[in-house]
Each structure stands twice: as C-alpha cells, then as structure tokens.
Amino acid sequence: MVRTSFGGGWTQQKLEILRRYLDSYTTALKNRPFRLVYVDAFAGEGYWQPGSGYQTEEYDDFKEILEGSAKIALDIRDKPFDRLVFIEKDPKRAMSLRQLSAQYPERDIQPITGDANEEIPKFCGEMDDFDRAVVFLDPFATQVSWDSVKAVAATRKIDCWILFPLMAVARMMPIGSEPSEALAGHLDRIFGGRDYWKMGYRESAQISLFGDEPRQERSRGNEQIADMFRDRLQSVFYSVAPTRRVFRNSRNSPMFDLFFAAGNPRGAPIAINIADHILKNW
Numbered sequence: 001m002v003r004t005s006f007g008g009g010w011t012q013q014k015l016e017i018l019r020r021y022l023d024s025y026t027t028a029l030k031n032r033p034f035r036l037v038y039v040d041a042f043a044g045e046g047y048w049q050p051g052s053g054y055q056t057e058e059y060d061d062f063k064e065i066l067e068g069s070a071k072i073a074l075d076i077r078d079k080p081f082d083r084l085v086f087i088e089k090d091p092k093r094a095m096s097l098r099q100l101s102a103q104y105p106e107r108d109i110q111p112i113t114g115d116a117n118e119e120i121p122k123f124c125g126e127m128d129d130f131d132r133a134v135v136f137l138d139p140f141a142t143q144v145s146w147d148s149v150k151a152v153a154a155t156r157k158i159d160c161w162i163l164f165p166l167m168a169v170a171r172m173m174p175i176g177s178e179p180s181e182a183l184a185g186h187l188d189r190i191f192g193g194r195d196y197w198k199m200g201y202r203e204s205a206q207i208s209l210f211g212d213e214p215r216q217e218r219s220r221g222n223e224q225i226a227d228m229f230r231d232r233l234q235s236v237f238y239s240v241a242p243t244r245r246v247f248r249n250s251r252n253s254p255m256f257d258l259f260f261a262a263g264n265p266r267g268a269p270i271a272i273n274i275a276d277h278i279l280k281n282w
C-alpha cells in the first residue's frame with residue numbers, strides 16, 4: 001500500500017515518521033540487553049536552516065528552522081540511544097555535527113566526515129553480538145549504493161529507513177529507449193545489478209523500417225520502478241513494511257519513496273508493525 005502526501009511539508013513528515021519510529025524502537029527494546037545504536041548515514045548538520053544548501057527546486061519548502069534527523073535522534077528520551085554515529089561527507093555540515101555533538105558530552109557520539117558508502121560497510125563489520133541499530137539513509141538523490149543496503153541487511157541486526165529517489169531514478173530510465181551506458185552504470189549501482197532495473201524494459205512492438213536492432217522501451221511506470229526497488233529490499237532484508245510513503249513536490253510529482261526494512265528475524269514482526277502503523281497514520 002502506498003500512502004501519498006501532497007504539496008509542501010514532506011520533509012517535516014519524513015522526520016516526524018523517523019522520530020516516532022526511534023521513540024517506539026528504543027522503548028520496545030529498553031529492557032533488553034542490547035546496545036542500541038543510531039546511524040545517520042547522510043546526517044546533514046543537525047538542523048535545517050532557511051537559505052541553506054538544502055534549498056533546491058525539490059527542497060523548496062523550508063521557511064523555518066527545523067530539527068534535523070541527528071538532533072531528533074539525540075533527543076529521544078524515554079530510552080536514549082546508547083551510541084550515535086553521524087556520517088556526513090560535506091566538511092562544513094560535518095563540522096556543525098561536531099558542534100552539536102559537543103553539546104552532549106555525556107553521550108557516546110561518533111561524528112564521521114566521510115562517504116556513507118564506505119563508512120556503512122565498516123560500521124556493519126564492526127557490530128558486536130549485542131548491538132542493535134537503526135540506520136537512516138536520507139540522501140539528496142541517488143547517492144545510496146546497493147552494496148551499502150546489502151551490508152546493512154546482511155548484519156541481521158539493523159532496521160533501516162531508506163529514502164528512494166524515485167524521480168531521479170525515473171529520469172535515468174528513458175521511456176523510448178534504453179539508458180546510455182553511463183546511466184546504466186549508475187542504475188547498476190543503485191539496484192545492485194543490471195537485471196534488476198532492466199526488467200523495466202521490453203522490446204518495442206514498433207517494427208523497424210530499416211531492419212536494425214529492435215528498439216527497447218520502458219514498460220513500467222514510475223510507481224512500478226519503486227515496486228522494483230521494494231522487491232530488491234525484500235530480497236535481502238528479513239521483511240519490508242507493506243506501506244511506503246510517497247513524497248511529492250509542489251507540482252504533485254512523486255519525488256521520493258520512504259521505505260522501511262527490518263533485518264532481525266526475531267525483531268522484524270514488531271518492527272514492521274510499528275513502522276507500518278506510523279507510515280499509515282503520520
């Protein structure tokens with residue numbers, strides 16, 4: 001099921017969904033012997049500020065200062081996270097995160113200036129048996145590599161929120177022909193292989209007048225591209241929430257789909273219930 005939100009304010013919705021999930025997740029696990037870790041892999045700067053670099057055509061609804069995901073995670077209170085990892089590639093934003101982290105000297109916070117696609121597999125490889133984590137993948141566009149998603153899923157200890165850049169991916173998949181080799185390479189990185197996005201294409205029924213190779217055309221609409229990505233998630237995670245949230249721009253075009261996937265076989269049923277309830281209701 002897809003729940004759609006229209007118009008402005010989608011970033012606030014995204015962050016509210018995250019906040020509610022983090023709150024429920026930590027509360028649900030508070031009496032268990034786990035070290036609870038929050039990993040913000042595209043962490044931003046802790047706050048959204050008017051006129052910041054986030055204001056692009058598709059991030060045009062910021063008129064006020066908002067708390068960003070890192071600050072939201074820091075302020076989860078009923079059962080605070082035992083450890084927080086903030087990964088941010090942009091040095092200035094990473095510096096803001098360091099300053100934010102310094103305001104919480106008693107907390108175990110690791111701000112990393114680096115590339116999420118390098119840092120996530122490292123984090124996954126270093127998890128202890130008693131670590132359980134939530135990873136938030138919140139890119140501007142197509143920065144998340146499938147290898148990172150796969151590494152997260154393979155731990156079987158991580159729940160993951162993933163913002164899938166539907167509009168950017170759909171633009172890489174032309175309707176009337178196959179993508180160029182350069183775009184195909186990007187799509188391979190996003191889907192983890194050629195077969196997974198190529199199933200969105202078929203041979204055109206139009207007969208070629210010049211006897212050349214039959215043309216390929218896209219056979220799937222944008223929503224079905226998001227379905228293809230959901231199927232990919234389902235192939236590596238224990239479970240994926242049935243509901244996803246579609247975020248639209250001011251022209252009502254779908255830009256991003258927010259997915260939730262759970263990796264831990266024992267924890268997945270409750271995690272999926274919580275996330276699905278939030279995705280349906282907020």
Ligand SMILES: C[S@@+](CC[C@H](N)C(=O)[O-])C[C@H]1O[C@@H](n2cnc3c(N)ncnc32)[C@H](O)[C@@H]1O
Binds near residue numbers: 068
């Ligand atoms: C949509 S913003 C994140 C907003 C943040 N979640 C919040 O709520 O404040 C995406 C961030 O990812 C950063 N970024 C882009 N590519 C990255 C990469 N490969 N690794 C880590 N961070 C990256 C950008 O500099 C930007 O700050």
